[in-house]
């Protein structure tokens with residue numbers, strides 16, 4: 001007796017080479033069968049005809065530690081409304097405030113919440129200043145201990161390597177991050193940004209380390225002066241460095257993505273870099289981010305791979321996440337690929353028209369079904385909170401109903 005059979009959808013599971021109409025049976029929170037026809041019996045059936053059905057989407061770059069950082073969003077309902085069953089915080093917590101993330105955020109969420117721990121012990125608590133302008137905040141041993149001790153939540157070390165974040169310290173924060181990662185046996189995720197030459201960063205990266213913001217267009221990105229993908233970037237990919245999209249509020253430029261794709265350089269993983277300042281505009285959601293690439297000519301199956309099995313592998317979880325293999329936890333996303341006239345925007349305000357848009361319809365997390373409509377109150381609260389911290393960080397006191405005396 002199954003608990004539920006999902007029928008009618010086109011199942012796309014790149015890890016198993018499936019891309020056809022199949023039925024999926026769920027029992028006790030796990031995937032019990034994926035077959036052309038499943039007889040049952042089942043307590044319930046849901047007809048998903050016309051939709052695509054995939055393993056739950058995995059977003060490996062987001063900021064989901066609200067109340068403790070100037071970036072954090074209340075991500076739980078946002079994920080469950082958009083097909084995301086696993087989300088990874090990218091360095092909001094350092095070793096000093098990690099336990100709060102573990103106890104008050106990850107442990108209380110329905111969505112699976114994991115973390116890259118920042119090499120700066122204070123994490124991304126205070127956005128207005130660079131967290132690695134002062135190297136004394138970096139402690140590889142304490143960082144490695146936290147990752148080792150809370151290995152069920154921690155997937156790696158985060159470091160941001162733009163001039164704003166590191167001040168005069170060059171790639172020294174990255175060296176310290178690599179040291180922590182070696183001690184803990186995990187990959188690092190490095191944010192690339194203007195002011196630190198990318199080749200200097202790449203030469204320190206090991207196989208499995210992740211470059212995030214691969215399509216950023218603020219300077220010191222993956223393209224050379226003539227728009228060519230840098231030779232050092234190709235060499236890094238060849239030796240196993242992973243390139244993650246990390247859209248965010250400042251790190252997705254259409255022209256960079258187009259030029260890279262034209263030269264056969266696709267991202268390895270699609271992530272939102274969701275935070276209080278990118279949530280409502282220009283990121284919106286992981287399916288919206290995938291839709292941008294879909295309209296640039298990336299195949300749907302490749303979009304699904306870059307939001308399921310590829311990010312699972314990047315965080316060392318491909319043995320348990322990112323595929324619909326029988327026996328695995330029942331984390332699924334049902335989405336619709338709509339045809340019409342849609343408008344998308346990058347972080348520089350450049351608009352692109354698209355013919356296709358991937359919209360989330362239903363999310364299943366550990367066998368439990370979530371419909372966006374049922375999450376409306378939580379979604380509104382999350383957006384309100386994001387607006388509040390955004391206004392406060394931006395000193396937009398008028399939006400907060402306060403007029404300071406000068």
Ligand SMILES: [Zn+2]
Nearest residue numbers: 061090248273
């Ligand atoms: Zn980020």
